[in-house]
Amino acid sequence: MILRKKQLLTTLFMSVCLLQTPMLMAASxxxxxxxxxxxxxxxxxxxxxxxxxxxxxxxxxxxxxxxxxxxxxxxxxxxxxxxxxxxxxxxxxxxxxxxxxxxxxxxxxxxxxxxxxxxxxxxxxxxxxxxxxxxxxxxGKATKTTSHDAKVVGTPYHATGKIPCTAMSGQPMGTCQFGVKRQGNGNALVTVTHNNGKKRVIIFQNGRATGYDQSQADHPKFSSSKDSDLNIIKIGSERYEIPDAVVYGG
Missing domain, CATH: 2.60.120.380 (Jelly Rolls)
Incomplete structure (x- = not known):
């Protein structure tokens, strides 16, 4: 009985070590x-x-x-x-x-x-x-950032609201929640949340959408264009329409 307990403890110990090893390797x-x-x-x-x-x-x-x-x-x-x-x-x-x-x-x-x-x-x-x-x-010389927005209470964002969006090509446009972190000079991170909870973080530089956060498993193709003050962004089959006012404020 004692021997069986020792064998069980040894097996459990080895299992924990095997589970932890990938985490340690990833950190290194x-x-x-x-x-x-x-x-x-x-x-x-x-x-x-x-x-x-x-x-x-x-x-x-x-x-x-x-x-x-x-x-x-x-x-x-x-x-x-x-x-x-x-x-x-x-x-x-x-x-x-x-x-x-x-x-x-x-x-x-x-x-x-x-x-x-x-x-x-x-x-x-x-x-x-x-x-x-x-x-x-x-x-260049340092200057003060042009973003002086106050944060929306209870959020990390300078502004929140809704933008037109769709998750699948061919489907009619609906709306998605967004939150924007403005960094000044037309630089911003816009987090868009679909109705199913899926999020996309879209990156703006100098007022133009330049990419998205690729920490998620999927890596669909990205493209963006402008129609007057509207940024039209496509990420795979997804489409987003983000006005300049979201990025710059006002």
Whole structure:
């Protein structure tokens, strides 16, 4: 009886270890590096590589109103970079897989920016290796952000409401709830919630929709166009119509 109890405890212990191992491995796949410009310069060039599910966060401090120019050169067709604004850990203000391998724009906030280099899952699960060259340039003087909105009580958003939307092509337009976090200068994150609870975070830069948060499992095609002051956004079979007033306020 005692032997059987010992065997059971051993089995349970091994099961817990096996369940925890993927979590520990996932945590070790992310590393953080501080970007330091050489004295008298405002740029840095980093040459490195990643393998499989490895990701690197390059962190640097910049001020609202400054211009960031970041580009990634790699021969690996499934390696990209995202840019995360200060205080963000998941939602990116720039998504390389939909917007390309170069970002240039006015920074909306003062603080620590993360430039996250990663490999798409299709290549990561094959444990491929990608070498890359990352160039970061910060220029211009700091200015005060133009967003002074008060938050909607009880929410993290500067404004909430409804926008026209549809989840499937060919279906009539309905409405979806939205919440917007304005970052100034036409930069914003618009979170849209469908009636079934599904969410999309749409990224605006300088008043234009440039991508969406791809932390979800699906990665449908993104496109956007403008009709006067209306942003028409398509993500796979989904369609959203977001007025400029949502992004800028007023």
């Amino acid at each position: 796949d992310m590393r953080t590096e501080q970007v330091q410009f050489k004295k008298g310069t405002s740029s840095a060039v980093i040459s490195s590589s990643i393998k499989g599910y490895e990701m690197v966060d390059y962190e640097l401090r910049a001020n609202a109103g400054q211009v960031m120019n970041t580009s990634l050169a790699t021969k690996h067709g499934a390696t990209y970079f995202n840019i995360l604004a200060p205080g963000e850990n998941e939602t990116a203000m720039f998504v390389g897989s939909t917007s390309g391998q170069q970002f240039e724009g006015v920074l909306p906030k003062t603080g620590i920016y993360k430039i996250r280099v990663y490999m798409m899952r299709s290549a990561a699960r094959r444990n491929e290796v990608a070498s890359y060259r990352l160039e970061i340039i910060i220029s």
